[in-house]
Amino acid sequence: MKAKMTVNKTFKISEVDKRIYGSFVEHMGRCVYTGIYEPGHPTADAQGFRGDVLKLVKELNVPFIRYPGGNFVSGYNWEDGIGPVAQRPKRLDLAWKTVESNEVGVHEFMNWAKMAGAEVNMAVNLGTRGLDAARDLLEYCNHPGGSYWSDLRKKNGAEQPFGIKTWCLGNEMDGPWQMGHRTAHEYGRLAQETAKIMKMMDSSLEMVVCGSSNHKMPTYASWEAEVLEHTYHDVDYLSLHCYYGNQDNDLPGYLAQSLEMDEFIKSVAAICDYVKAKKRSRKTMYLSFDEWNVWYHSNARDAKNEPWQYAPPILEDDYNFEDALLVGCLLITLLKNSDRVKIACMAQLCNVIAPIMTAKGGPAWRQTIFWPYAHAANNGHGTVLTPIIECPTYEIKQKQHHGPDIVKEIPFIEAVAVHNADKGEMVVFAVNRSQEHELDFSMEFQGYGLADILEFKQLSGHDIKKTNTADDGSVAPSDGLAPTKDDNSVNAKLAPLSWNMLRVAVR
Ligand code: AHR
Numbered sequence: 001m002k003a004k005m006t007v008n009k010t011f012k013i014s015e016v017d018k019r020i021y022g023s024f025v026e027h028m029g030r031c032v033y034t035g036i037y038e039p040g041h042p043t044a045d046a047q048g049f050r051g052d053v054l055k056l057v058k059e060l061n062v063p064f065i066r067y068p069g070g071n072f073v074s075g076y077n078w079e080d081g082i083g084p085v086a087q088r089p090k091r092l093d094l095a096w097k098t099v100e101s102n103e104v105g106v107h108e109f110m111n112w113a114k115m116a117g118a119e120v121n122m123a124v125n126l127g128t129r130g131l132d133a134a135r136d137l138l139e140y141c142n143h144p145g146g147s148y149w150s151d152l153r154k155k156n157g158a159e160q161p162f163g164i165k166t167w168c169l170g171n172e173m174d175g176p177w178q179m180g181h182r183t184a185h186e187y188g189r190l191a192q193e194t195a196k197i198m199k200m201m202d203s204s205l206e207m208v209v210c211g212s213s214n215h216k217m218p219t220y221a222s223w224e225a226e227v228l229e230h231t232y233h234d235v236d237y238l239s240l241h242c243y244y245g246n247q248d249n250d251l252p253g254y255l256a257q258s259l260e261m262d263e264f265i266k267s268v269a270a271i272c273d274y275v276k277a278k279k280r281s282r283k284t285m286y287l288s289f290d291e292w293n294v295w296y297h298s299n300a301r302d303a304k305n306e307p308w309q310y311a312p313p314i315l316e317d318d319y320n321f322e323d324a325l326l327v328g329c330l331l332i333t334l335l336k337n338s339d340r341v342k343i344a345c346m347a348q349l350c351n352v353i354a355p356i357m358t359a360k361g362g363p364a365w366r367q368t369i370f371w372p373y374a375h376a377a378n379n380g381h382g383t384v385l386t387p388i389i390e391c392p393t394y395e396i397k398q399k400q401h402h403g404p405d406i407v408k409e410i411p412f413i414e415a416v417a418v419h420n421a422d423k424g425e426m427v428v429f430a431v432n433r434s435q436e437h438e439l440d441f442s443m444e445f446q447g448y449g450l451a452d453i454l455e456f457k458q459l460s461g462h463d464i465k466k467t468n469t470a471d472d473g474s475v476a477p478s479d480g481l482a483p484t485k486d487d488n489s490v491n492a493k494l495a496p497l498s499w500n501m502l503r504v505a506v507r
Contacts, residue, residue, distance in 0.1 A: 009447025074127025081105020126170030127180025188230030245296030
């Protein structure tokens with residue numbers, strides 16, 4: 001079966017903002033404690049951070065990390081995490097019904113992120129707290145010195161300010177589960193005032209305001225419109241969150257969920273543009289898809305969890321091969337929308353719905369979804385080109401809120417090309433959604449002269465339910481069959497159900 005992608009040098013979507021390959025570290029479950037941080041672990045450094053995990057985070061090449069939550073941030077007192085560790089209070093975290101030891105706070109996390117080579121996207125608590133705590137945290141983190149909070153930071157060991165540029169104005173404030181849940185009007189006003197006073201301290205800061213927790217929320221769309229009515233002039237990004245899953249064990253439908261992500265992004269961009277038009281604004285609102293991933297495997301197990309434990313194993317999804325294929329499709333979708341999506345964070349980084357898993361006191365390993373993320377974050381930089389795809393399709397039925405099911409045509413191929421002018425290479429990411437057919441995939445790069453094929457990696461040939469474990473990392477990429485090429489096109493065989501990355505040197 002044949003498929004074709006044509007790209008043209010002049011048909012550009014956008015430059016990739018590297019923050020599109022962001023991640024997320026929340027104080028929940030074992031993401032921090034026994035995840036990135038475990039004093040006494042054989043690989044731990046003097047601060048208690050695990051060297052084996054840090055090595056994998058560097059391998060992923062994560063450029064940007066949202067912190068410290070998530071639902072956790074809506075009850076968090078950031079001051080609990082500063083000063084001598086032995087004197088820090090243990091607190092009940094009501095979001096996840098766990099005990100937070102505060103061993104890791106802003107200093108420790110900033111040090112760790114620096115070692116990981118990642119910029120931090122700090123969230124402020126607009127749930128149980130508000131303006132005052134937000135401006136104090138900003139002063140503590142970013143002011144050079146000569147004020148109460150900045151001098152306290154110096155006293156606590158950080159002479160230089162942390163220089164945090166991007167800030168989240170709370171988390172999922174539309175959700176009734178959120179501590180301090182608010183209506184769109186209440187949140188819009190609070191977020192606007194918080195952004196305003198934070199920008200009074202530093203007008204170059206970038207602010208992310210909360211959109212809906214997902215597009216199935218009853219207030220979805222009207223929430224975005226009303227929040228932006230209040231905040232449009234003071235914020236820079238609107239957030240989107242969405243988790244995907246194969247609860248129905250329907251592989252064709254599951255792999256089509258990236259098209260839902262695409263529709264969600266385009267709808268939210270349209271809402272932003274509606275508010276832009278209404279306000280006669282010249283500013284474009286960009287999007288921060290700051291929570292996305294597959295999340296469903298651990299739900300049943302988590303329902304039985306005992307409350308008030310320290311670092312319990314919650315949201316520990318064991319990802320299988322089909323999840324890696326969907327994650328690949330989602331990454332391609334984010335790239336295809338890179339004109340609007342400037343920030344995206346895979347939720348989360350370690351143990352909690354994560355590409356990296358650890359055993360307490362034991363090894364760390366790569367989940368299946370690690371691979372498409374690592375390929376994209378390491379190689380998907382430069383200019384995204386508009387992919388014109390010609391390929392066979394399959395049909396799925398989708399339920400609607402009102403009216404009969406609709407039939408949707410799903411292309412077998414999900415693909416995108418990114419031209420990295422600095423490195424002189426063209427990188428293609430492609431998923432073959434077909435279960436039966438190998439695709440003879442021809443890629444035409446109009447306006448480019450092709451030199452050597454540098455790499456063709458493929459993740460394929462596994463049982464769709466196969467996972468990786470501490471002892472078995474066999475869901476891993478291997479070299480695909482050598483592609484053929486002429487002056488401006490390449491032909492590659494995409495195995496049935498495969499994630500593919502092709503790198504070609506271009507002139
Ligand atoms: O990432 C896990 C949780 O999912 C986050 O805490 C919350 O923001 C979302 O509902």
